[in-house]
Amino acid sequence: MSSPPARPGIPTRPSAPGAESVPGAKADVGDLEVIVPDVGTSVRWWTHGYPDPLARWHHHPEIEFHLIRSGSGQMLAGDRTIDFDAGQVTLMGPHLPHNWLSDLAPGELLPDRDVLCQVLPERFTAASAQLPELAGLRALVDRARRGILLSGASRARAATLLERMGQRDPLGRLAALLELVDVFLSAPDDEAHPIATAGYMPSLDDATAARVNTVLDYVEANLAGEISMTRAAELVALSPSAFSRLFHVTAGITFSELVRRRRIARACHLLRTTDLPVARVCALSGYTNLANFNRRFKDETGTTPSAYRRGDG
Incomplete structure (x- = not known):
């Protein structure tokens, strides 16, 4: 098998409009999902x-x-x-x-x-x-x-x-x-x-799973507000340096990279599915400075928010 293709970037195909709720699935179920098989079938x-x-x-x-x-x-x-x-x-x-x-x-x-x-x-x-x-x-x-x-x-x-x-x-x-x-x-x-890199060995302990889910919940619930690696580390009872290492090994990207990609992904979604002004999209995606938002958006997608909305990107 070949390696995965280069990251395709945020999809530009319009999705159906709808209301959107901040994801926040609870993480207290642990890392192992117990699947009850259907009666009379192995599938x-x-x-x-x-x-x-x-x-x-x-x-x-x-x-x-x-x-x-x-x-x-x-x-x-x-x-x-x-x-x-x-x-x-x-x-x-x-x-x-x-x-x-x-x-x-x-x-x-x-x-x-x-x-x-x-x-x-x-x-x-x-x-x-x-x-x-x-x-x-x-x-x-x-x-x-x-x-x-x-x-x-x-x-x-x-x-x-x-x-x-x-x-x-x-x-x-x-x-x-x-x-x-x-x-x-x-x-x-x-x-x-x-998908996973060659030689990858999963961390299957309950503590790692609970920490990952706690951090993901924190990020998704605060995309429009402040997200701090220090706060994320506190939530999982780790020092910032230990948390940074754990997250990078587990997710394959740094915590800051995940936050940036999730925020730009939300901005793309809002630009595709709403008529909100770019400044409002900027705020709902967690950016307080429009110039910084435009710069980050172009770094991630290769185009500006306005051009993306027009379909010029």
Whole structure:
């Protein structure tokens, strides 16, 4: 598989207008998500919206095929933070920590944002021992330990399969799962990209998960106001230097980089979906100085806020 493509920047495709609510999923559920299997099937398919208590930094033993139906934002997976837009398809391996932060304005919700298909990898192992045609399943699970991001035609095919899976009975879902596996196995190198860096070892302890979720909640709840690394460190009972190291190792970017990208992502969303003056967008995105906002916006997107709104960027 090839390396992930260069960060695409904030998507310019307009999204549907709506009210936006500051995400703030509670983090007291711990880092391990306990998934109750559906009765009579080895394949679990379901959807949820955003914000949602399930939308948090977490991991689980199941592999997870994941489709983002709507919105844009940043995906945290392993030690990488990558921009996403509607239609993103990924495969998360067992115990690979992940989360998606959507760009929202105050009061907005994204119903049914996520489509998921989850299955225990042990079921793949057992099946492949009996059916040689399924030998590739084990190889896919191993590749998925770093996560896989699809692009191009492979992404489109996988998205269609994930959507249609929800309309099928248990046997039909199993058949769709095998088709989905084939898409990932047969995807050319330039359409299947590993996510986490080579050699990444996830931190799966409860303390790390609780700290990450506390910090993400703090950032999302204060995008329009003051965000301080010192305050973030206090919230998780670490010194600023220890917190800085922990966050960089966990998210793959610095805390200040995450804050900047989340604020510019909110500004892009407001410019696409509202008629608010640029000065008001600046304030709602946490910037107190318009000149500084314009400079940061251009650094991140390559264009000015006004040109971005016109679609000139």
